Amino acid sequence: xxxxxxxxxxxxxxxxxxxxxxxxxxxxxxxxxxxxxxxxxxxxxxxxxxxxxxxxxxxxxxxxxxxxxxxxxxxxxxxxxxxxxxxxxxxxxxxxxxxxxxxxxxxxxxxxxxxxxxxxxxxxxxxxxxxxxxxxxxxxxxxxxxxxxxxxxxxxxxxxxxxxxxxxxxxxxxxxxxxxxxxxxxxxxxxxxxxxxxxxxxxxxxxxxxxxxx
Amino acid sequence: xxxxxxxxxxxxxxxxxxxxxxxxxxxxxxxxxxxxxxxxxxxxxxxxxxxxxxxxxxxxxxxxxxxxxxxxxxxxxxxxxxxxxxxxxxxxxxxxxxxxxxxxxxxxxxxxxxxxxxxxxxxxxxxxxxxxxxxxxxxxxxxxxxxxxxxxxxxxxxxxxxxxxxxxxxxxxxxxxxxxxxxxxxxxxxxxxxxxxxxxxxxxxxxxxxxxxxxxxxxxxxxxxxxxxxxxxxxxxxxxxxxxxxxxxxxxxxxxxxxxxxxxxxxxxxxxxxxxxxxxxxxxxxxxxxxxxxxxxxxxxxxxxxxxxxxxxxxxxxxxxxxxxxxxxxxxxxxxxxxxxxxxxxxxxxxxxxxxxxxxxxxxxxxxxxxxxxxxxxxxxxxxxxxxxxxxxxxxxxxxxxxxxxxxxxxxxxxxxxxxxxxxxxxxxxxxxxxxxxx
Numbered sequence: 001x002x003x004x005x006x007x008x009x010x011x012x013x014x015x016x017x018x019x020x021x022x023x024x025x026x027x028x029x030x031x032x033x034x035x036x037x038x039x040x041x042x043x044x045x046x047x048x049x050x051x052x053x054x055x056x057x058x059x060x061x062x063x064x065x066x067x068x069x070x071x072x073x074x075x076x077x078x079x080x081x082x083x084x085x086x087x088x089x090x091x092x093x094x095x096x097x098x099x100x101x102x103x104x105x106x107x108x109x110x111x112x113x114x115x116x117x118x119x120x121x122x123x124x125x126x127x128x129x130x131x132x133x134x135x136x137x138x139x140x141x142x143x144x145x146x147x148x149x150x151x152x153x154x155x156x157x158x159x160x161x162x163x164x165x166x167x168x169x170x171x172x173x174x175x176x177x178x179x180x181x182x183x184x185x186x187x188x189x190x191x192x193x194x195x196x197x198x199x200x201x202x203x204x205x206x207x208x209x210x211x212x213x214x
Numbered sequence: 215x216x217x218x219x220x221x222x223x224x225x226x227x228x229x230x231x232x233x234x235x236x237x238x239x240x241x242x243x244x245x246x247x248x249x250x251x252x253x254x255x256x257x258x259x260x261x262x263x264x265x266x267x268x269x270x271x272x273x274x275x276x277x278x279x280x281x282x283x284x285x286x287x288x289x290x291x292x293x294x295x296x297x298x299x300x301x302x303x304x305x306x307x308x309x310x311x312x313x314x315x316x317x318x319x320x321x322x323x324x325x326x327x328x329x330x331x332x333x334x335x336x337x338x339x340x341x342x343x344x345x346x347x348x349x350x351x352x353x354x355x356x357x358x359x360x361x362x363x364x365x366x367x368x369x370x371x372x373x374x375x376x377x378x379x380x381x382x383x384x385x386x387x388x389x390x391x392x393x394x395x396x397x398x399x400x401x402x403x404x405x406x407x408x409x410x411x412x413x414x415x416x417x418x419x420x421x422x423x424x425x426x427x428x429x430x431x432x433x434x435x436x437x438x439x440x441x442x443x444x445x446x447x448x449x450x451x452x453x454x455x456x457x458x459x460x461x462x463x464x465x466x467x468x469x470x471x472x473x474x475x476x477x478x479x480x481x482x483x484x485x486x487x488x489x490x491x492x493x494x495x496x497x498x499x500x501x502x503x504x505x506x507x508x509x510x511x512x513x514x515x516x517x518x519x520x521x522x523x524x525x526x527x528x529x530x531x532x533x534x535x536x537x538x539x540x541x542x543x544x545x546x547x548x549x550x551x552x553x554x555x556x557x558x559x560x561x562x563x564x565x566x567x568x569x570x571x572x573x574x575x576x577x578x579x580x581x582x583x584x585x586x587x588x589x590x591x592x593x594x595x596x597x598x599x600x601x602x603x604x605x606x607x608x609x610x611x612x613x614x615x616x617x618x619x620x621x622x623x624x625x626x627x628x629x630x631x632x633x634x635x636x637x638x639x640x641x642x643x644x645x646x647x648x649x650x651x652x653x
């Protein structure tokens with residue numbers, strides 16, 4: 001895919017959009033909480049990738065994780081600009097710089113957490129879905145998933161451990177340039193031994209509504 | 215990790231679904247290390263459980279036994295941390311974990327981290343992507359860095375419609391793939407219809423797209439089942455439906471259909487303008503490849519609309535520039551459709567003979583709204599030229615209405631069209647438009 005984009009193949013750009021547009025748009029929306037702003041960031045992210053397909057380094061993680069990192073970066077930049085502009089116009093009621101930084105940090109963490117949830121192995125996501133959103137206890141979760149109670153406890157703990165890594169990052173500094181987006185998040189996320197991640201270039205991850213279930 | 219047996223004796227023989235709402239009050243365990251919270255007063259059952267009422271309502275003044283030996287081991291408590299953070303364990307377990315946390319720094323650290331992580335869980339946005347965003351994003355990209363291998367302009371409506379249908383299908387579950395769909399079109403003077411499922415519609419699209427695929431040298435999706443002789447959309451569709459494996463999930467056509475549509479786009483991008491005029495055979499007529507792609511875009515949109523209606527999803531029409539190309543194809547096909555109907559005795563004979571290339575009697579087709587425009591349809595012969603100054607009749611209708619008519623979804627008599635001029639000419643053109651439809 002990267003080679004086809006680098007080669008300037010418009011058909012590859014269309015396929016790339018179809019594969020990643022919902023990821024990009026949902027992460028941008030999580031950071032900015034605004035439909036139009038998320039549309040604009042989506043345009044910027046794809047334009048950036050189309051213009052700089054070589055800036056993806058497969059050694060640093062999957063294509064998907066790179067797309068998520070570029071998106072988070074662009075969305076946080078946009079949020080920073082919007083917040084700075086409203087601070088300038090806000091007069092005495094403008095938020096303190098520390099408040100702004102806190103807001104940016106939280107938005108960025110939320111986007112990272114969303115990405116982790118959509119990329120974690122489906123069995124972990126399913127367990128979290130049941131225990132958190134359906135309010136099932138772990139015994140019911142085990143029964144629903146057809147696994148032992150022990151395994152249900154393990155999945156819930158592992159799922160939350162993965163999710164907690166969303167906190168372990170610095171908000172991007174204001175001067176950070178898009179040319180080198182931060183490292184892929186799940187390069188640092190512990191990987192459960194038995195459940196493979198979806199590698200780039202394979203077909204869609206299992207299950208309908210992937211990336212939307214949580 | 216530990217088996218459940220290590221937890222024996224701490225579990226309530228509770229009825230299914232019973233889940234005490236509040237953790238039992240912690241007793242003064244600080245001096246004694248981890249404690250089971252269950253009051254020891256009633257003797258444990260022979261099988262090791264506690265009477266349910268003991269847990270639900272501890273006695274007012276429980277006798278506290280310093281019984282650290284009764285607490286579950288560290289590794290069991292640790293395995294419960296995820297469930298504890300999500301408030302997904304029993305009251306006894308919750309209390310046992312919390313007692314342990316006062317003691318065990320590593321578990322306390324992890325417990326705090328996992329509780330914070332729970333705060334990051336967030337219901338997914340149910341926001342659907344704006345289907346028109348795709349074209350805007352791609353245009354923005356290509357404006358900043360032109361493609362070295364562009365998608366031909368006549369293939370972009372098909373590219374966009376296939377992507378839009380793909381997005382709809384990705385949102386649908388297996389039950390929706392089995393939803394009944396009524397396919398409608400016009401044959402001669404009358405409407406016909408056929409009942410199938412969402413899966414059946416996708417098989418139809420794939421089988422007919424296969425005509426274009428084979429013309430471009432790609433594999434026939436029908437494989438060895440492909441009927442011999444002149445390729446025909448109806449015969450191919452029925453062959454595909456017959457060959458379909460009943461056991462197979464209806465979703466099985468999604469990926470092959472999408473792979474084929476992507477391959478078609480890629481193939482014409484590389485072949486470029488060299489193949490634009492390549493003849494594609496559809497039963498008793500042929501279309502140049504550029505028109506075949508517009509035809510497939512139109513069919514993809516119409517049938518996606520049939521599917522969306524069957525599963526009650528909203529569905530957007532094509533972008534105006536794409537819709538204009540689709541209306542244009544229909545308008546260009548009208549003169550030969552008229553001639554065909556004349557040969558079959560279904561339309562009035564020409565009023566006069568016109569030399570090929572000379573202007574003749576003309577119908578002014580005005581399509582309003584999204585993707586609309588003006589077309590001048592020669593009435594006497596496909597070889598004649600339509601000319602505004604030879605207009606004998608004028609039809610005005612909305613682009614959505616025109617497309618519904620061309621798809622055979624509404625009858626020519628019912629089409630809401632403004633009409634002026636020769637009534638026979640108007641009737642013939644409206645019927646010819648409906649006759650463009652087929653399965």
